[in-house]
Amino acid sequence: MCNTTFDVAVIGGSLGGVQAALSAAQSGKKVYLCEETDWVGGQLTSQAVPPDEHPWIESCGCTRRYRQYRSEVREYYRNHPKADSALRGKKVCPGGAWVSGIAHEPAVAHRILMGHLAPYLASGEITLELHTRPVSAVVRNNTIESVRVQNTAIHVYREIRAKFFLDGTDCSDLLPIVGARYRVGAECREQTGEPHAPEIPRPADMQPCTWVAALELSEEKQLEPMEKPALYELFRSVQAPYAPVPLLSWYGPDARTGRETRFAMFDEEDPVHCGGLWRYRRIIAKGEYTDNRPEVTLFNWPQNDYGFGNLFEDPNAEIHRTLAQQLTLCAVYWLRHDALRPDGGHGYPVRLRPDIMGTASGLAKAPYIRESRRICAHHTICEQEISRECSKGILHRNDSVGVGHYAIDIHPTTQSHTFFYTPAWPFEIPLSAMIPVDLKNLLPACKNIGCTHLTNGCFRLHPVEWNIGEVAGHLASFCIEKRMEPLQVWKTRLADFQTLLVEHGIQLHWDPAQLKGLG
Template sequence: MKRRNFIELVSSGGGMLAAGSLLPSSALAESIEKAGSPTAARARELKADVVVAGGGLGGFAAALASLRNGLTVILTEETDWIGGQITQQGVPPDEHQWIETHGAPQSYRDYRNAVRDYYRKYYPLTDEARARKNLNPGDGSVSRICHEPRVALAVLMDTLAPYLSSGKLTLLLEHKVTAADVTGDKVRALKVLNRRSGNEVVLTAPYFVDATELGDLLPLTKTEFVTGTESKKETGELHAPEVGNPLNNQAFTMCYAIDYVKGENHVIDKPKEYSFWRNFVPKMTPAWSGRMLDLSYSNPRTLEPKALGFHPEGIKTNADLNLWNYRKIINKNNFNPGTYPGDITIVNWPQNDYVLGNIVEVSDKEFNKHVDRAKQQSLSLLYWLQTEAPRPDGGQGWAGLRLRNDIMGTEDGLAKYPYVREARRIKALFTVLEEHVGAENRAMITGKKTGNTSAEFYDSVGVGYYHIDLHPSSMGVNYVDFGSLPFQIPLGSLIPQRVENLLPANKNIGTTHITNGCFRLHPVEWSIGEAVGMLVAHSLKNNVIPRAVREDKQKLAEFQRVVRAQGVETQWPQS
């Protein structure tokens, strides 16, 4: 008997499915049962116009843009929270200085304003804070809108509510993609596992979007991809190393939230790996400044030792930066007296960047091992802050620091998922290089001063900006941090070289290790997802594949008009 793949078995079991419906498939169940799966009787099939795997900001934006343009969508997410880095990873937005007026899609700015409105509607703000047009709930220095993960989640879910209610959107939380069915250059279906129940579901659609945090669909669908660092010979980039290394990926971080209750003792149990992390000195090239658990680090630009300050009451220290204020998501002074005993801040600092292992392109066992150790590192940092960190008064430790597991929605108080800075990246029709966006490299190419503009892309479908910010890596490379220029997002970087109906919508687009450093931030990820969602809708409407949209000048111009009409900027304003 001819062996059939799982989509053939599903197709033989019944007729067409309505979007959002759930239908048992006896044929699929039989195939799973023969393979020895205990979930045979619970197999299901779902069908939509597009399947978006990964509910981070890119996946959310791709789903929203698709829904807004009349498509039915299945959105999957490994954890029980959508939002990616802004929610389940606990990272307040990293944004550029023009974000309030331009440099991101209108839908992203709508999200930011909805966050402010949420605080105004439900929180006991002071009159002064409530009247502030650009309210920043935490007044953290990293962003103009530092806010709680749960508020971000509420706003995102409210945005999706009408699509969920109408059946246009099927949201599958705690579902992980485990397999793909591919024929030639097309993906036919994905198999996902319900992590809570153990049920398996088959998802079919004309288009699939990989918005997972690590680009998980790329190997499953046999989509060509790269990882790690390219060599200078490969890319010609000014800051690329002489020798590339596919295992050299940026550190990830297990973030957490803390507040400070003066006069109380909230010291956690001593972490089992505390003695290791207390004395850990990263082996870096160039060298790290000293021990990881210390109020100093390597200056990202110069790599010279740089002092950091810490005072949980926000009091100014001798250092330029008080870490407490850096990612502060609640400033108690923005709320009526007595609402909060102290400020709340997110710990995503140099001291809890995990550099002892790579989680890109590894087994689940290896992934879990490094995540567990990263959690020990983060808890060790907290214990050190509570018991040994030097205080301005000459004492040691701040016993009143309290781990806020309620803020992160987890039992252990740590984020639901690692804060991922780097993933698998597609081999794209066009790859963004440092010469396109890096200030110094671009100046060398153009012969102009570093204040010139980034490369103009004829196929631009969005814009973004952040300095090129590469954290210490899993292979011992210290910070690589330097200036970039406000850039465009080329459509070619969103289209794989071969596969026709799979598109990236996270940190997995056509960048290099270097240029990922400015394309990986919140508004850029959202912009990528927005463009991809509209591209899927446009391709289905006009019966063309994404590659054909880019290759035909008329089709490309038409798509760019659609993009701009929906609030997406494709060029930066002329200065």
């Protein structure tokens, strides 16, 4: 077993984890980064979820590096050798999706992120190990001394020593390993004062995961047979956990009303919603390429939200992991063979696209994790601070280290099957929510900051996780240079640290003049 010492160790190559590693390397630190799959980038790449963004993202409300990333995505498609004129617009949306202005292929996202890492990998400032996960740690006097990691591909262990350890895993797997205090699932009203929190805590009641698939819309004559999944009849007979409707049907939850609602495949079939589910996360649209390639969407719909158990803090986690994959395969089979069409027929000509995902199956490399473990922080962000139902306006924070916006959006949970949606004000990310109450050299780098089950519903999105990761890398570097702990930075050097963040292009506060149309 090889012992290696670094300035900063980022355990987990999520979207935030990658940004944390980049920030630390840009600050001249020697960085270790590991990732359990073979793609870094988490929800944007290995989990295959296009960016969910707020309406002002084209002009403000994200970090400079995130805006640069968005420009690089568009530049890639403008310069594609097979791009049609439709793809060469100034603000092109690669797939014409209605969930995001830059819905794009996971492989493209991974290529761009690896391009950002490339110069630091070449210089040795970042050491990246794939197929690698944390398994144990040595902690003394509230300080992490080392973390043992395992390369699951070659079954080799390494002991990683660092001055700071950042948890960039999507489920925040490092927290229990190092003995940090954390929360999972739904807190109760007495704990948080949140109006929509349950009366009693429900630690097993989490947002569902989704195992995303890439689907192509094909000509019927081109379709090869699809083998019926072994569990198809089981899932076909299952009722949705949130309403008396079949799970595999055109029904889905409408969190705005608290009832089920009916969806449709294509825009012209859907008179109620802003668009059919096919265009929801479409990444390749008809006519965008001169070779007339078929349309492709990322299949992350109500039908394949897995709400029957959790992938962590659950004795049956591995079983649920397998069942989540099987549910998606069954949902694809249903869509192809049994989904009711408006003309009275059944099924649509779709097939899986393994090449889009970089997998043999056509499913994503990893499940989409909406909710992770969350640190017990010096400040916990609660519903009443950001909900438009509970507060009168934007809460400006003196210790802000970034901004974001998204509605509080909770998919049907795994225990109570509760779903919830309420508009939120644009929010600012407090540094105090990134500082653990216990360990001195541990920082969160993705969805695992001090938020609640409810506020995680809007802090889980791509631009916010990216911002958190960027800040975590800068904070670790600042602490190393100043020989301080994060708590000391918050209490005594906050202005200096915020100045550093602004220099690196991190927006700290919302300017009301930028927020056109905000009621």
